[in-house]
Amino acid sequence: MKPSVADVRLTSYNKDVYEPSDDSFALVDALQQHDWTSFSPDVCLEVGCGSGYVICSVAKMLSQHGLRAQVLASDISSAALEATQETLVAHGVADVELIQGDLLKPLIPRFQHQVDLLIFNPPYVPTPDDELTRTDIARAWAGGNRGRAIIDKFLPQVKEVLSPRGFMYMVTVTDNRPEDILQLLSNDDIEGKVILERAADEEALRILCCWRRHERDAEGHH
Amino acid sequence: MKLLTHNMLSCHIKGVKNGYPFKIDPVKIEEMDADYDPDFLRHIYPRLEWPALREAAQVMGEPNLPEEVTESMLQNDEEFLRHFHHALLELILEEGALVCPETGRRFPVHKGVPNLLLHEDEV
Numbered sequence: 001m002k003p004s005v006a007d008v009r010l011t012s013y014n015k016d017v018y019e020p021s022d023d024s025f026a027l028v029d030a031l032q033q034h035d036w037t038s039f040s041p042d043v044c045l046e047v048g049c050g051s052g053y054v055i056c057s058v059a060k061m062l063s064q065h066g067l068r069a070q071v072l073a074s075d076i077s078s079a080a081l082e083a084t085q086e087t088l089v090a091h092g093v094a095d096v097e098l099i100q101g102d103l104l105k106p107l108i109p110r111f112q113h114q115v116d117l118l119i120f121n122p123p124y125v126p127t128p129d130d131e132l133t134r135t136d137i138a139r140a141w142a143g144g145n146r147g148r149a150i151i152d153k154f155l156p157q158v159k160e161v162l163s164p165r166g167f168m169y170m171v172t173v174t175d176n177r178p179e180d181i182l183q184l185l186s187n188d189d190i191e192g193k194v195i196l197e198r199a200a201d202e203e204a205l206r207i208l209c210c211w212r213r214h215e216r217d218a219e220g221h222h
Numbered sequence: 223m224k225l226l227t228h229n230m231l232s233c234h235i236k237g238v239k240n241g242y243p244f245k246i247d248p249v250k251i252e253e254m255d256a257d258y259d260p261d262f263l264r265h266i267y268p269r270l271e272w273p274a275l276r277e278a279a280q281v282m283g284e285p286n287l288p289e290e291v292t293e294s295m296l297q298n299d300e301e302f303l304r305h306f307h308h309a310l311l312e313l314i315l316e317e318g319a320l321v322c323p324e325t326g327r328r329f330p331v332h333k334g335v336p337n338l339l340l341h342e343d344e345v
């Protein structure tokens with residue numbers, strides 16, 4: 001059987017790019033546990049792709065399940081996008097498209113309710129707010145108050161792009177108050193749960209999996 | 223950047239109303255073979271803005287996309303499907319710019335990656 005995730009040894013990163021870490025691995029584990037047999041996404045999108053480890057793993061999962069989708073990855077950092085490009089080439093993955101942008105902004109109008117798999121491992125580390133204005137590698141982890149500065153900008157964008165049958169996977173840590181995040185999403189009729197818990201160095205990871213409320217309940221899936 | 227991706231991007235400068243589709247100003251275009259999969263094309267067709275793809279394809283060197291697409295073309299017009307496939311997935315904008323149709327603001331495309339970050343006064 002083909003290995004279904006990216007190989008860390010073939011993954012590019014440097015001092016300006018987030019190194020694949022426990023959070024990245026937990027996210028990929030959660031995605032691997034997804035029920036791919038009853039899911040054929042047309043559009044997959046990772047925000048904040050960093051080294052490309054996660055989106056490259058997703059591309060491998062898709063091909064392993066014989067699925068062809070439009071796959072995109074974006075990041076605010078050009079160094080991250082260069083690393084992702086190298087990681088994709090090293091894995092022989094050709095059809096992931098890259099975009100430099102701030103969260104989902106340039107994609108919202110045309111991807112209205114179209115994204116079937118939305119993925120984000122955000123900068124989630126609680127930091128003083130002045131760390132947020134840095135433009136170096138701090139941007140990969142600095143999350144401001146309770147680690148929520150970037151997350152809270154992202155959350156209202158989710159309802160714009162998530163498709164009726166779509167799933168959103170996001171990394172959080174307990175400091176971010178995952179229950180509160182789920183509550184905020186719930187106000188947008190997006191339901192979810194903690195799908196994977198893992199203790200890492202100095203942080204308690206909680207991977208969230210979310211979906212639109214009505215359509216799925218009507219189908220009786222959850 | 224493939225034209226499939228171009229078809230999905232809009233200019234999101236504050237106050238811009240007609241930020242779609244970006245005009246393409248190509249400097250370097252590459253061609254890359256992609257697996258031909260008519261089912262994928264049929265599947266994706268309803269999500270596309272066809273006039274935007276057609277116009278972009280003309281600029282990128284694929285002038286053979288028709289103005290109107292019919293169901294029977296999607297089902298069994300092999301010649302059409304080949305042109306559609308080529309335009310959507312095999313023409314790569316490596317270097318150049320995406321130009322906002324309303325403001326003329328240029329978003330650079332470098333090494334195949336469009337940079338859609340806004341300046342502070344555009345947010």
Ligand SMILES: C[S@@+](CC[C@H](N)C(=O)[O-])C[C@H]1O[C@@H](n2cnc3c(N)ncnc32)[C@H](O)[C@@H]1O
Nearest residue numbers: 018024048049050075076077102103121122140
């Ligand atoms: C924790 S790292 C995750 C990297 C990679 N996805 C992984 O799991 O290993 C967060 C990434 O988000 C990017 N990022 C931060 N703020 C962003 C924003 N506003 N829009 C897009 N990406 C952003 C950072 O550059 C960084 O690459």
